[in-house]
Amino acid sequence: MQNFRKYLQSFPHFTSSNWEAAFPYLKKISIKKGAFFLEEGKICRQVAFIEKGLFRTFYLRDGEEITTCFCKENTITCSYKSLITQSPSDLSIQAIEDCELVAFKYEDLQKLYSKDLFWQQVGRLAAENEFMIMEHYTRFINDLPALSRYQQILKNDPTLLQRVPLVYLASYLQIKPETLSRIRKKMATS
């Protein structure tokens, strides 16, 4: 759980007592590659910090999988709207690699929120971060042509390209796998 502790330490005003307040609620979870942390239609009842591994979130549009996010080690994963509203999730969260998580339940998160300022602040900063990720994704998908989208991933997160199967990457870029293959070949030979 050391990585989660380090993550919390990065927030202002962290003290050991904040960690001790959370500790009884934390639960280690292992999820094998291909298995699900959450399936569409179910309520997201827990939020998890990824100690190791990689997930993707996706939903179905006319039967086609649309990958909306890759969530890797040292970040948080959950179906955020479903967690906040405790209503059925409109997306699934699937492990792309074997994953190790530290999770806590929605109810326990509420207890922490009511306990002190630090946890409310973590919730606020995490929510602000989720907003910025979502806004970036919206502009990324709607404003950039396919080639620029691929180039942006290549520049900002090149190791992701080695970890994510082509079919998921294409679904994230919202292009056909064969178009992505063509872009990659063209860039490799240019």
Place this chain on the structure above:
Amino acid sequence: MQNFRKYLQSFPHFTSSNWEAAFPYLKKISIKKGAFFLEEGKICRQVAFIEKGLFRTFYLRDGEEITTCFCKENTITCSYKSLITQSPSDLSIQAIEDCELVAFKYEDLQKLYSKDLFWQQVGRLAAENEFMIMEHYTRFINDLPALSRYQQILKNDPTLLQRVPLVYLASYLQIKPETLSRIRKKMATS
């Protein structure tokens, strides 16, 4: 400022002292129809509660205005990412009607956050709400055909259609004004 006080009262654990803590920081602003609360490229240094009126947020994509949101009375407006990061805004906020606002500065918001749990909680719940608005917008634009987008507005917020000029509504729906006119005519006669 009564509407803003009512808005705050809707959050759990509100007390008069929370209102008194904020009061010295609040500033009334009037913005005439067509004028800007914020222009793209400038840093969003304040967040505002809309007591009266209607704004739109928009940005330029290849010279074309893309309206991303209509913000009306009893809601919050700001360029959220710019506010959080105190970096130049990638969108503008323009009044569609004469507007009355209650605003407070970024620095004063930070002071309130550090003061007590209530304000951190307001910040967290507001951030969660902004996230859900952004996620809804993303799915709205990417998953629905033009006609369904218009029908959704018609169903969820029919009064908006009387308040928003056709050209801004078309830019929000990301369709051409002439396509929107065609949809409206078709629906009026069917």
